[in-house]
Amino acid sequence: MYAISLGEDGAETSPLEPWQAEEFLAHIDRGREFIGQHNGLPDVVKDLESSRAFLRTYAERAAADTGRIQGIRRDGTLVGAVVLRRFDVGQGVAEVGCWLEPAAVGKGLVTRAARALIDWAVEERGIHRVEWWVSPENGPSIAVARRLGMSKDGVLRESHLYRGERHDEEIWSVLAPRWRADKRPG
Known part of the structure; x- marks a missing residue:
């Protein structure tokens, strides 16, 4: 397994796999109420078997090249994740999602992990459009979309x-040309 450093604060991102189901469940349990404010994951991952099944789904998506899940760790502890919920290389479109447990909030971890995942999708896989779907009440997630250089495309009223x-x-997005332009130094 490989890890990508997210800076000098001991943060990194790496793939999550089914054999890590116990650790993943413990992470969800630590943040269950907080994560569940805007994300249905705690309603899905309730025990070891459902944790394993969730990670297996993403392992199958990775094998089929239709999705990915990357854990976010700080000092070796799993504190969150970023996912490619949708990943369509043929159409050049991907959707990124995320969550953190409360102890990890406010440290820029999601922004840095999402940036690494989006950069891989755009530069290595040729994705043209990266989307970020978010509840209008989730201000921190909207702030991440803005920090990633995304623009608000619109609102799907009562769609969820x-x-x-x-x-x-809300649907936010960034297109590959803008992503690349924003990465260029001054």
Whole structure:
């Protein structure tokens, strides 16, 4: 397994695999309520078997080249993840998602991990459009989209059924030419 450093603060990102299901479940348990504010993952990952099944789904997506999951670690502890929820090389479109447990918030970890994942998708895989779908109430996630140079494309009104209620979803995106231009030094 490989890891990519996210800076000098002991942060890194690396693939999550089914054999890490116990560690993944412990991470979700630490952040279950916090993560569940805007993300349905805690409703899916409830025990060791569902944790393993979730990671297996992403292992299958990685093998089929249709998605990926990268853990975010700080000082060796799993504290969050970034995912390519949708990854369509033929169409050149990907959707990035993320979450963190509360102890890891406010350290720039999601921004740095998402930047590494988007850079790989654009530069190595030829993705042209990277999307970020977010609840309008999730200010920190919208701030990440802005830091990544994304523009708000629009709002899908009441498009997302979550815990029995309909919610709006904002779609943000960055296109490969803008991504590359933003990376160029001064």
